[in-house]
Amino acid sequence: MKKLVLVLLVFLMTGCYDYNELNDLDIISTIIVDYEDDKYVVNLEVLNTSESAEKGSHYVNGTGESLEDAINNIYYDSNYIPFYGHLSVFVMSDTVAKMGMSEFYDYFLRDTDFRKDFYVFVSEDIESILDYELDRDESFGEKAKVLVNTMIQQNGKYRTCNFREIVYHYLRDNPYLMGGIYVDDENIKLSKNYIFQDNKLSFEVEKDVSLFMNMLSGKNEIFQLKNKNTYFIHEYKLKNEFEKNKIKVKLSGSLRLTNIRGADELSISDMRKIEKEFNSFMEDYLKQLIDYSKKKNSDIFFYNYLYSLKYPDNSEKDTWKNIEYEIKSDLKVQEKGMLLEGLEGGKNGK
């Protein structure tokens, strides 16, 4: 009997109902959503897997009363099955962003097919993305993903959230930061940053807000700032410490001098002076950003939520506005490059 069961199992359970041929799949790299005439217009960037394809991807589109409706309408008369395991980017028009996007969240979270780490962007020029000419083996989604990773890690002055981060803030009623995207002169451009409050685009913010957010998130590795001289700040840590009546923001790490202006020598005392000046500049810089969030009446850096984690009983709605902030910068000049002194000083034999 056992043998019979085994033989039956071999014949009956060799296949799989959920099996799909690779050729039958539409591998989606980007979802682009706009809103026109009371309907969502969805464009899906599908990767071309055929070696003979001239372009790396093509678009399929559909409309519907909701995002899932529009996607469903694209595929209801298609032989292909959409596959979202490689989804890299989700772009929404500023119209959709202003309407709010919280109704998409349930759809993306409930469906196990969607990756949850795709980046989300806002675009004021959707057409430029759809008209973007791609070469062989290129896809808009992949290129945008690589670009945003590089910008966040190596520059810091641009930021957008991935879907997981959005859900994190959505569940905590925090505002969140989203980045803009468009194509200009056959190049993908990442610019502008927007604050989303109540899951709707609320206002555009300065570049430096993105930098502070990147510093707080720990995703940025290096960034450049200029006061009198220019510096790269690297191997740094930005820490928040919460006390009952105070939030301490502490920055520590290394500075690399990249351009010295108006200094002949770089003696020990000069270096100390440079450090002191820059740390004072950095403290002011961070303070201005916190003041900016107060001015905008938006807890951009979600200090209220972070404070409530430490002092849940003391936390009120406006604690982040009324609490004292102590900002301390302790950056050290670690490297000054190939030049011994300031270039002017060297030229004059100092």
Next chain:
Amino acid sequence: MENRQSFFNGRTLFWGFGVSLILNVSNTNFWISEIIGTILGIIILSFVKNTNTSRIPKAITGFLMAFMAGSILVNMGGTLYLKSTPTLVLTLVPIAGGFIISRSKDKSLKKTLSLLFCYSVFMSLLVMVFLLKEVKPANLMPIFHYDFKGIIYGVLIYLVAGITPILSMNQITKENRKDIIINYIMSSISIIVISLLIVAVLGNKEALIYRYPEYAVLKRIKVSEFFTNVDNIVCVPIVVDLLVTIAIGIRNVGANGKISKYIVPILLVFCVTVACSSSVIMTFVYSYFPILLISLLILTLIPKI
């Protein structure tokens, strides 16, 4: 060779039910509930002299445990991987597997479980290493903001989900008590570590919204860009736990007749298929699962304590 059966039994009901329920009632105090639950579990396992080994209670508890493990496995498979596969086909595979394992000899079962134990421990360590870089300590906050009602509910759920399968599926004797307690401690440690990882990686709010937080956390494993989507490999220990419990459950029903031995798996296939075909039934089982377990615990303990 130690019998590792209780290690697998002790973890089974945490997948899909236990961990998710404890996080929902205890929130960030889940670890307190789990530690207190473990201590109480050890005390109970140390003091229970023997369990009810009468045929009918043993058969009822065995069948219900196999039913619950089967339902979790089938529902999980259907939700996470095989959405187009009919529930009946999904049910046939684990129940047939459990049935075949249940017919094996004691000695070979012991050996298999020992090997699977090593595999489970190895995989758990691997998961821990992979997930460590995703851990955000802030997700565990607020740590000392107590909600005593939630903690007590959490302890209760932890206790019944941990010790009911052990007591109902293992016969406690003087000789094996120590083994069972050691295995229970090990299964408890693994559950506490996994719960910590779930909350520390996903965040306490995210952990509450997912039906299978233990699976959602495995989705986060990512080593560079090339080592992703490995959740289906690292969740094998969960499948093993459930499969072992199905097998031991069928074995405990004790139907050994020429035809009657097939009745149990057929009945199980029927019950699991019906349960997993209806979200109403699964939601009912999820909501009332602690009460069901308490009833089974009473059935196992009362007559002979």
